Amino acid sequence: xxxxxxxxxREYLVRVRKKSFIIMTILGPLLMAGIIxxxxxxxxxxxxxxxxxxxxxxxxxSSKLIDSDNLHFVxxxxxxxxxxxxxxxxxxxxxxxxxxxxxxxxxxxxxxxSLSVQSEIEGKLSDIIQxxxxxxxGIDLQIMEGVTTDIEVETIIIGEEGETTGNAEVSFGIGFxxxxxxxxxxxxxxxxxxxxxxxEKTSRIVEVIISSVKPFQxxxxxxxxxxxxxxxxxxxxxxLTLIISSFAEVLFFDTVTIAxxxxxxxxxxxVIISELLKSLAxxxxxxxxxxxxxxxxxxxxxxxxxxxxxxxxxxAEADTQQFILPITIPLIISFILMQPVMDNPDGTLAYWASxxxxxxxIIMMVRLPFxxxxxxxxxxxxxxxIGFLATTFIAGKxxxxxxxxxxxxxxxxxxxxxxxxxx
Amino acid sequence: MNKNLLIAENIVKQFGxxxxxxxxxxxxxEGSIFGLLGPNGAGKTTFMRIINQIIxxxxxxxxxxxxxxxxxxxxxxxxxxxERGLYKKMKVGEQALYLSKLKxxxxxxxxxxxxxWFKKLDILDWWNKKVEELSKGMAQKIQFVVTVIHEPxxxxxxxxxxxxxxxxxxxxxxxxxxxxxxxxxxxLSTHRMESVEEICNNIALIDKGECILxxxxxxxxxxxxxxxxxxxxxxxxxxxxxxxxxxSKVEKEYQILIKDNASANDLLKALLPNGEIISFKEKIPTMxxxxxxxxxxx
Numbered sequence: 001x002x003x004x005x006x007x008x009x010r011e012y013l014v015r016v017r018k019k020s021f022i023i024m025t026i027l028g029p030l031l032m033a034g035i036i037x038x039x040x041x042x043x044x045x046x047x048x049x050x051x052x053x054x055x056x057x058x059x060x061x062s063s064k065l066i067d068s069d070n071l072h073f074v075x076x077x078x079x080x081x082x083x084x085x086x087x088x089x090x091x092x093x094x095x096x097x098x099x100x101x102x103x104x105x106x107x108x109x110x111x112x113x114s115l116s117v118q119s120e121i122e123g124k125l126s127d128i129i130q131x132x133x134x135x136x137x138g139i140d141l142q143i144m145e146g147v148t149t150d151i152e153v154e155t156i157i158i159g160e161e162g163e164t165t166g167n168a169e170v171s172f173g174i175g176f177x178x179x180x181x182x183x184x185x186x187x188x189x190x191x192x193x194x195x196x197x198x199x200e201k202t203s204r205i206v207e208v209i210i211s212s213v214k215p216f217q218x219x220x221x222x223x224x225x226x227x228x229x230x231x232x233x234x235x236x237x238x239x240l241t242l243i244i245s246s247f248a249e250v251l252f253f254d255t256v257t258i259a260x261x262x263x264x265x266x267x268x269x270x271v272i273i274s275e276l277l278k279s280l281a282x283x284x285x286x287x288x289x290x291x292x293x294x295x296x297x298x299x300x301x302x303x304x305x306x307x308x309x310x311x312x313x314x315x316a317e318a319d320t321q322q323f324i325l326p327i328t329i330p331l332i333i334s335f336i337l338m339q340p341v342m343d344n345p346d347g348t349l350a351y352w353a354s355x356x357x358x359x360x361x362i363i364m365m366v367r368l369p370f371x372x373x374x375x376x377x378x379x380x381x382x383x384x385x386i387g388f389l390a391t392t393f394i395a396g397k398x399x400x401x402x403x404x405x406x407x408x409x410x411x412x413x414x415x416x417x418x419x420x421x422x423x
Numbered sequence: 424m425n426k427n428l429l430i431a432e433n434i435v436k437q438f439g440x441x442x443x444x445x446x447x448x449x450x451x452x453e454g455s456i457f458g459l460l461g462p463n464g465a466g467k468t469t470f471m472r473i474i475n476q477i478i479x480x481x482x483x484x485x486x487x488x489x490x491x492x493x494x495x496x497x498x499x500x501x502x503x504x505x506e507r508g509l510y511k512k513m514k515v516g517e518q519a520l521y522l523s524k525l526k527x528x529x530x531x532x533x534x535x536x537x538x539x540w541f542k543k544l545d546i547l548d549w550w551n552k553k554v555e556e557l558s559k560g561m562a563q564k565i566q567f568v569v570t571v572i573h574e575p576x577x578x579x580x581x582x583x584x585x586x587x588x589x590x591x592x593x594x595x596x597x598x599x600x601x602x603x604x605x606x607x608x609x610x611l612s613t614h615r616m617e618s619v620e621e622i623c624n625n626i627a628l629i630d631k632g633e634c635i636l637x638x639x640x641x642x643x644x645x646x647x648x649x650x651x652x653x654x655x656x657x658x659x660x661x662x663x664x665x666x667x668x669x670x671s672k673v674e675k676e677y678q679i680l681i682k683d684n685a686s687a688n689d690l691l692k693a694l695l696p697n698g699e700i701i702s703f704k705e706k707i708p709t710m711x712x713x714x715x716x717x718x719x720x721x
Contacts (some may be wrong), residue, residue, distance in 0.1 A: 006524055010521055014510075199510075207504040207506055208503075208508070208569070210521070211556060212497065213525055215477075421438065
């Protein structure tokens with residue numbers, strides 16, 4: 001036990017001290033914060049006003065077209081049309097909207113008009129025409145406006161803890177996030193284990209070490225050491241992301257704009273937040289966090305043992321392709337299954353995929369926010385433990401023989417022979 | 424040298440259908456330098472891995488220091504495998520310390536002993552260098568140190584001299600002899616027969632998974648004497664009675680085999696009339712000759 005601890009410590013320290021680890025740890029949250037901040041930032045920056053020149057014979061549309069934040073309409077006389085068309089860059093206009101009649105609209109510009117501008121203009125024009133048609137049909141506009149309604153269906157889940165408010169969108173978001181994170185981590189750290197094994201094999205240190213410790217101890221030490229690297233990085237990412245995004249909020253958006261923005265959407269936002277909180281209360285947060293850590297580690301242990309076995313069977317990373325494929329297929333299948341499972345979190349597909357240890361780490365996390373019965377969750381967890389014990393056992397057998405094989409290209413038949421060797 | 428440190432009895436190891444070791448019996452006397460010889464693929468490495476409990480044997484037993492070999496005995500054995508290396512990105516000192524601690528040494532003791540050995544082999548300057556900065560010979564020295572650092576009872580060296588220049592090879596050879604003088608039992612596997620003759624006092628020859636020859640090196644050599652003599656004689660035409668056969672002539676040196684019941688003195692008498700004898704000595708077989716002859720006869 002003391003020796004396995006030494007191995008874990010070395011594997012951990014060597015990786016944590018690497019420049020690439022430090023860079024990734026800092027860069028990761030910056031990217032994540034960027035993903036969070038950028039859309040808001042861009043939305044607030046996207047206020048450059050565009051002037052659209054408007055040409056029509058009468059005042060029918062120009063009197064009804066209302067300026068928006070981004071678009072400003074200016075009616076121009078007939079004689080200016082050709083001069084604007086001839087030389088756009090010397091005019092203040094972004095584009096020229098030429099209206100011949102209620103069916104023929106043309107937009108002239110010296111560059112491709114942005115999609116948002118085009119759709120905004122189209123929306124405004126069709127709105128005007130629609131209203132006019134309604135008016136001609138003798139329908140009172142006031143009645144029309146009174147008819148428009150917005151309906152929200154509140155979902156209540158009657159579960160073991162009584163009634164809770166449900167929110168499919170929130171469950172969807174949380175499940176998706178957890179699934180993606182586990183998928184990413186299994187891949188990143190599984191291949192890290194594999195590269196570590198290959199490194200020990202190509203540098204020929206492995207036989208020196210296994211004359212002191214059992215091959216299985218070396219393999220487990222490496223897997224656990226890398227798991228701790230993964231947890232460290234994940235924790236640092238969460239902390240750094242929170243710090244960076246809160247700093248950035250202060251840096252990029254001064255309090256005044258935030259205040260005005262909030263005032264604009266104030267009421268709406270407070271409603272959303274209170275709804276969000278209500279539906280979050282419907283999700284069992286401690287259970288979710290516990291399950292995340294469990295499936296995160298369980299899935300990693302299951303797959304990294306297999307990655308270690310692959311590493312032991314080859315001499316160079318380039319040779320791993322043929323063995324990597326059967327490992328990545330169940331992972332990719334889990335990834336593809338995320339969508340259908342979220343659409344139908346209680347279906348047969350979701351049920352089985354969240355029990356089979358190869359897909360359960362990702363699929364169960366996707367299902368969990370929608371509510372999964374305790375007995376099912378426990379069964380899935382027990383199966384995952386059995387699964388990773390089984391893969392570790394088999395991987396250990398391959399590893400034990402593989403690390404001592406040099407310059408021999410292993411085949412599947414060969415691997416099977418290694419598994420059946422005694423002792 | 425009356426006690427055996429390691430006794431292997433009927434060791435069998437199979438890899439699938441392939442038999443790597445077939446009922447191998449070996450006795451390694453305490454304090455000896457034991458040469459483990461044999462052609463490539465004979466099963467030497469498999470045998471050494473079994474002693475180090477890297478792989479398990481299928482049947483047979485290993486007696487180490489009077490008892491059945493146990494997992495805990497691993498700290499009493501030091502193994503320098505043929506395929507050896509170090510973590511390239513790790514610093515020399517840190518790595519040596521790690522490997523020593525894996526052998527079960529406490530931190531401070533490991534540090535102290537390492538510094539002693541590094542000073543002895545004049546490599547203390549490398550302590551903070553990364554392994555990738557070292558030459559192959561330098562890395563070999565560090566591997567030697569971490570093999571012997573925990574002062575094991577039994578040391579197993581697989582091709583310890585490969586990668587060394589003659590000067591460093593001599594340094595390592597002297598260290599091995601030194602360890603032997605202090606009472607360490609040493610198993611040496613090598614293809615360099617001159618090294619075997621120089622430092623081993625016992626050998627075993629393994630071929631195709633079977634031990635075909637073992638014992639004291641002097642005794643083996645004695646057994647392989649075939650009563651032939653090397654004669655340097657100044658004559659144009661050497662003529663001898665029927666009981667003597669000229670096997671070969673290299674330069675002016677004849678190799679003559681004595682047949683029947685004739686003695687060395689009879690040969691001398693027969694040589695005298697032929698001319699002036701410059702030298703006359705018995706042909707003692709070299710390990711290389713014994714090796715080749717034994718393997719070919721199998």
